[in-house]
Amino acid sequence: MSNTQKAMNGGKWITISTVISTLFQFSQVAVLARILDPSDFGLVSISNLIISFFQIFSNLGFSNSIIYKQETDRKILSTLYFLNLIAGFIIFVAIHISTPAIIAFYHEPKLEQVLNLSSYYFLITYFGQLYMFLLEKELRFKSVARIDITGTVIGSVVTVILAYNNYRELSLIIGSLVMQTVKTVLQIAFGLSLFRPVWSFNTANIKDHIRFGLFNMGDGLLGFIQFNSDNIFIGGMLGVKMLGYYTIAYQLAIFPITKLNPIILQVAYPILAKMKDNTADLKKSYLKILDFISYCNLPLLAGLFITADGVVPLIYGPGWEKTIDLIYIFVFVGIFTCLSHPLFTLVFTKGKPSLLFYLNLGTLIIKIPLVYLFGTYWGVTGIAMAFLVATFLNMIANFAIAHSLIGNFVEDFISDIVKPVAFSLLMVAVIYTYKVIVGNSGLANTLIEIGLGGSTYALLTLLYKISFAEIKMYRQVL
Structure with a gap:
């Protein structure tokens, strides 16, 4: 199959995934806008802002380096995998530690429960993320699409049910965690044939990935501040x-x-x-x-x-x-x-x-x-x-x-x-x-x-x- 055919076939599956996911997400927002107050969306927006910030550091910029280098070495991939898991745990702790300062900045006590619950995202997502990178590297977009569709549909349904049961802003957070849990399980299931971790943790073997990732991560940090400085100022x-x-x-x-x-x-x-x-x-x-x-x-x-x-x-x-x-x-x-x-x-x-x-x-x-x-x-x-x-x-x-x-x-x-x-x-x-x-x-x-x-x-x-x-x-x- 030529690159053009691969691109069109991959585009077909990602399009199907995007259309279905978009319909559910769009319907979710339309329903929630009639149930929740603008302040509820504001609280979740701040939570998403914090999560997006810490996501910059969580995969240490390795996602693009794996595809760029077409990495296949099992020991190197294992080191990257375990390093990501460690980073996820550190970020989970960091969010809990920084929550009081965030609450003080926005003068919004409700943020404590929202942020603490949101932090569990980092204990979930990085068990499956590397498998997603490998599926994309191997152009297995049919699997990527099935994962995204399933996670989005289940997460959207859970969010709307919780909102109708008066969970307010927490309905969005819990729904997002459910969606990510489903995606992580499926990422591992579909990607296990491409990579099974071995007990290897040698950072000397990933120097090229680290060099690539540092600028990638730095770009992500600056991009985050650039695209979200308006949200930070408005909230404050x-x-x-x-x-x-x-x-x-x-x-x-x-x-x-x-x-x-x-x-x-x-x-x-x-x-x-x-x-x-x-x-x-x-x-x-x-x-x-x-x-x-x-x-x-x-x-x-x-x-x-x-x-x-x-x-x-x-x-x-x-x-x-x-x-x-x-x-x-x-x-x-x-x-x-x-x-x-x-x-x-x-x-x-x-x-x-x-x-x-x-x-x-x-x-x-x-x-x-x-x-x-x-x-x-x-x-x-x-x-x-x-x-x-x-x-x-x-x-x-x-x-x-x-x-x-x-x-x-x-x-x-x-x-x-x-x-x-x-x-x-x-x-x-x-x-x-x-x-x-x-x-x-x-x-x-x-x-x-x-x-x-x-x-x-x-x-x-x-x-x-x-x-x-x-x-x-x-x-x-x-």
Whole structure:
């Protein structure tokens, strides 16, 4: 099977997984938004923030190095496995120790139970995580998809049941732990044929992984601070309720990115790692990834921008209107972010994770003062605008790094992106015309707007981008 066929087959399974998982997660949020208070989402957002921070250190940056080096040595993998388990336990303890300081910063006593319960994530996830890396390295995306679907479905069901039984913010935490427990058990079950640990713990044998991982981990730390500095400031300056509005708006706006981009990048990186010495092929692949991401994300983000005033009440119910203005800003954050994502495939394929470290360091130096300044004068809207400016500058630097790795690609990229941008603008114009002539209130109008937008973009794509014959060919390959 060729790399193209492997990519398409892997993409098929990850797509199936993403669609099913997305439906359950989206339904979960829509249900919970009608049961829980914005402050409950704010509490969970802080918990997720802390968990995400400690996740940076938990796998010590080894996930990408295993794929980059195509590691198969059983003793080395065993050392990495046990080192991850030790790191997980240390982080579990660290969260308990740091909880009082976190509570003091946010002035929210409810955080104690939320954080202490969340910390068990690190006693669960790292028993199976290395097996997931190996499954991806071997391009076994069917197994990866089955694991993700099963865990998400069970976790979502548990979360909703607990929320209806008045567990409030704890329903989200417990549901997440149940989901991760299911995934860990299945990761071990599916991956055991690829790796069985032996009693080996020799850090001298993993020096290359450590060097690779340190920059990877440093990049993760800076990236975390960069992408979450706004949440940190909002929680501390404006309170957990405002953080809840901000979180819901951000999650809805970047929903396409978090669900669609991993389908492409999760499959692309292991394949690109196998052609790391062929710069010409890497350039072609990078441009194809950018092209596909543009066609998938731009219409969804543009559609959300023009329909946000109807979509928000439809999904979340009354009381969430404050998120609409934030969504308008986050749509553009989403556009710049999705175009920046593919760089990691080039950087790790070339074995230069330090470039991402320096990129995030520069962005962080710019973003934190902007967040503080804009937040002080314009509150939560100002913080969202600071995020937008920093994300745009990050994308420009991102393209400069890609240019240094694969040569000039900007002309080809601009030529490719003209169509999805034009199609998206025409789609917005059609929806806007309908709203002016007919109106935009009510469920029926919102659904018609979504249908009109999707039909317009699909028709333009079939006429000017991809033919029925090509679609038929892709179906035959799959």
